[in-house]
Amino acid sequence: MRLYINDLSLSSQFQSPAAFVSNLDDLLRLREGNQVVANCLFCSRDIRLRPVTGGHTFQEAVASTGDKNLIRRVLAWLGKSGPFWDENRQFNADDYFEHSKVDVTDTSLGEAARVLLAGSQANLVSFQSGGFDYKPVSVQHGLPEDVLGTILLDNEWNFANLRRLISSLAPRPVNWDQMLEQAKDRFDFVEFSESSISYLGAEPFSSCVVDRVFELCRVLNEYAELLSIAKGTSERSNEIVTKHFSGEKAWFSDESVTNKRKFSEQMKFNPIGGGDKVSCTWHGKIKSPQYRVHFRWPISHGEKIQVYYIGPKITKS
Incomplete structure (x- = not known):
């Protein structure tokens, strides 16, 4: 099973870097405390560039805290260990995907959809209040004028539930x-x-x-x-x-x-x-x-x- 961090769920929704870091820390503690989660939690290398507040990207919000331990933990994850789905993308001959009429081919939604179409299990993990506090998330496969199908992705936006999700599937x-x-x-x-x-x-x-x-x-x-x-x-x-x-x-x-x-x-x-x-x-x-x-x-x-x-x-x- 693979879990894909939904990069689109970071959309400037946090009021401050501290609010974002609080939510991020929940995910970091879960990832660091459970090797099963760490191994199956995939993200894009570019997630660090996503906007988390009106004036901060992911990496800027983390840096602004001045917390050396937090910065070290994030660098160990996003700068080194990953795993990163965009380094080994799932192949699909008709590689075009949309969500709400927006091209998501090169996002985690697109990759999760490709993995499901290939016959493997894939779930989304979204940050709260980023427009994805619901399930399932619908992804359209194919061009608007030639729709090939609809993929429904399970989604979890409460990080506390991730461990139970993985355990239930073991x-x-x-x-x-x-x-x-x-x-x-x-x-x-x-x-x-x-x-x-x-x-x-x-x-x-x-x-x-x-x-x-x-x-x-x-x-x-x-x-x-x-x-x-x-x-x-x-x-x-x-x-x-x-x-x-x-x-x-x-x-x-x-x-x-x-x-x-x-x-x-x-x-x-x-x-x-x-x-x-x-x-x-x-x-x-x-x-x-x-x-x-x-x-x-x-x-x-x-x-x-x-x-x-x-x-x-x-x-x-």
Whole structure:
């Protein structure tokens, strides 16, 4: 699957360079934190010249911040790593495409349309409020006097949804190792110890367990991300704690005092990065079969949630 950044969605819509950079940073963090996204997110080398405010191009807005780290990150992407679709365009014998009566042959809309016509999967990624906050985006193939067809491109303008989009299109795991690899790709704010699934070695593989593990990790990931962005708790993070960490039907809970004493050693794990063993009594619950996801809790601003155990309920009597 390929994602094409819609260069036409940069159309001077931002009120200031800072407003553009805020939106851009969401995309950069997603790209830098997820190798799957980085590998399939294609752009044009000329996107840096697109207007983002009334008086700034993409590159001018970035430069105007004076933020050396931001400039370095953008240069690493647009000056070096890409990937760039215009360096290896998809061939099409009838190479003319329009959108809303405008020639888009040499834009990402044209390239995404060519890729779809060639039988591969292609989606657009648009910056918000640039005239493309909708889906699908229609592209006409062929000259106006000789229309060959219409291509409908799926489009995403909320960068937070990109990870879920890619995850939903990935093949379902068929073993525990694939579950762990996909979990690492999906959840940027959750870390998994290398031994976290070693306890599943003798257990039969279950797609239902995988789905539940992913759902538990999704909540943990959202909480850690919110804490990182807000530099502390927020209304949404407090809502997650109230909904999923308290009450009789809580998804996550601590062990009882009795279980902590009785199973103390079984709930100590080798830490990520080395050092003394870590006690992880907090866990996410899977009812059928009775499995648990043990993780380090609580966390502070800037920390990831560390998962140390996925397997059968440790305190099972």
